[in-house]
Amino acid sequence: xxxxxxxxxxxxxxxxxxxxxxxxxxxxxxxxxxxxxxxxxxxxxxxxxxxxxxxxxxxxxxxxxxxxxxxxxxxxxxxxxxxxxxxxxxxxxxxxxxxxxxxxxxxxxxxxxxxxxxxxxxxxxxxxxxxxxxxxxxxxxxxxxxxxxxxxxxxxxxxxxxxxxxxxxxxxxxxxxxxxxxxxxxxxxxxxxxxxxxxxxxxxxxxxxxxxxxxxxxxxxxxxxxxxxxxxxxxxxxxxxxxxxxxxxxxxxxxxxxxxxxxxxxxxxxxxxxxxxxxxxxxxxxxxxxxxxxxxxxxxxxxxxxxxxxxxxxxxxxxxxxxxxxxxxxxxxxxxxxxxxxxxxxxxxxxxxxxxxxxxxxxxxxxxxxxx
Numbered sequence: 001x002x003x004x005x006x007x008x009x010x011x012x013x014x015x016x017x018x019x020x021x022x023x024x025x026x027x028x029x030x031x032x033x034x035x036x037x038x039x040x041x042x043x044x045x046x047x048x049x050x051x052x053x054x055x056x057x058x059x060x061x062x063x064x065x066x067x068x069x070x071x072x073x074x075x076x077x078x079x080x081x082x083x084x085x086x087x088x089x090x091x092x093x094x095x096x097x098x099x100x101x102x103x104x105x106x107x108x109x110x111x112x113x114x115x116x117x118x119x120x121x122x123x124x125x126x127x128x129x130x131x132x133x134x135x136x137x138x139x140x141x142x143x144x145x146x147x148x149x150x151x152x153x154x155x156x157x158x159x160x161x162x163x164x165x166x167x168x169x170x171x172x173x174x175x176x177x178x179x180x181x182x183x184x185x186x187x188x189x190x191x192x193x194x195x196x197x198x199x200x201x202x203x204x205x206x207x208x209x210x211x212x213x214x215x216x217x218x219x220x221x222x223x224x225x226x227x228x229x230x231x232x233x234x235x236x237x238x239x240x241x242x243x244x245x246x247x248x249x250x251x252x253x254x255x256x257x258x259x260x261x262x263x264x265x266x267x268x269x270x271x272x273x274x275x276x277x278x279x280x281x282x283x284x285x286x287x288x289x290x291x292x293x294x295x296x297x298x299x300x301x302x303x304x305x306x307x308x309x310x311x312x313x314x315x316x317x318x319x320x321x322x323x324x325x326x327x328x329x330x331x332x333x334x335x336x337x338x339x340x341x342x343x344x345x346x347x348x349x350x351x352x353x354x355x356x357x358x359x360x361x362x363x364x365x366x367x368x369x370x371x372x
Contacts, residue, residue, distance in 0.1 A: 007313070012026070012074070013076075017072060030047060030049055031048045032346070034046045036342075038341070042115055043087055046109065048108055048109075049108075050105070067094060069092055074196060076195050079317070089112050092111045095107070114198060118174035131155075131156045131158055133154065135180060136177050136188075150198070191320075207322050213327065214326070215328045215329050216328070224310055228329075233303045235303075236302075237301060239272045240276050243289075262301070266361055270361060305358065305359050309354065309356070318354075335365060336365020
């Protein structure tokens with residue numbers, strides 16, 4: 001146990017590749033934890049330790065190597081029988097603030113999730129006669145054993161002939177895996193499952209699991225801290241226009257974009273105000289061009305946002321991105337299910353706050369009842 005936040009225990013593990021429970025002096029010096037989860041980009045964390053002559057550890061903590069980049073950090077919360085992992089990541093930055101006041105010196109340890117290790121080395125290589133799913137599996141293989149990552153890869157069947165197209169990588173492993181995901185209308189992320197064990201997901205962006213609802217204006221242990229803010233940004237959605245060029249005649253052929261299946265569903269979808277041109281589809285096959293258009297539409301299909309904050313102690317659950325959550329108390333137009341887009345977890349002694357942003361494609365949920 002590192003911190004006891006009104007009954008919620010914070011667990012810290014650290015190590016070069018296989019994280020182990022942090023030494024007691026390190027655990028005792030931990031003062032605050034901030035974890036940022038996001039659908040876009042990497043998740044990140046910052047840990048703050050009290051250092052000095054009157055604390056269990058001093059400024060030589062970094063010199064010991066235990067919190068030196070690129071050590072691995074796992075932060076978990078124990079709310080019940082099973083731990084909830086907030087972040088499994090790599091230390092990238094350490095800052096020491098020396099204060100003349102006793103007990104006021106601090107050590108800030110910052111890092112990002114495990115996908116950072118896939119983004120450190122650029123490579124040039126080719127993958128002959130392999131579908132995209134097989135390429136992703138091959139790229140991820142070295143990281144799976146080293147960081148205890150379980151793959152969850154959606155199969156693809158498009159095998160390019162060497163006379164037509166030679167799949168090649170020019171950049172980091174992470175950039176190429178994300179490029180292949182975008183080309184298929186997929187997403188890619190690595191998320192923790194258990195302390196020291198993560199899942200690498202490459203597949204459709206279709207969150208299904210529903211988390212406990214967030215209430216506003218109700219006498220509930222899961223009520224929001226203050227108001228929930230709703231916003232409809234009419235310029236954030238767009239309709240992509242996709243064309244391919246017929247190789248013999250040079251004629252541009254319009255390609256219909258598959259209709260998005262909104263998750264979560266809404267009764268009144270928001271109508272896009274903008275139209276965009278897909279500029280990298282001219283040499284693609286009609287199927288590939290349609291997938292590119294589908295991916296482009298998916299990136300800008302959720303103009304309705306709700307933001308706010310909950311008390312993590314009363315909410316009694318870890319709000320996670322890439323899942324659904326119910327909202328209750330904002331009225332018919334705004335109530336219902338949303339996809340969780342961003343969450344920032346902030347913990348210190350006696351306090352646990354979760355600041356969030358939710359999204360969906362329109363108004364009025366067809367599901368009248370959300371989880372309590």
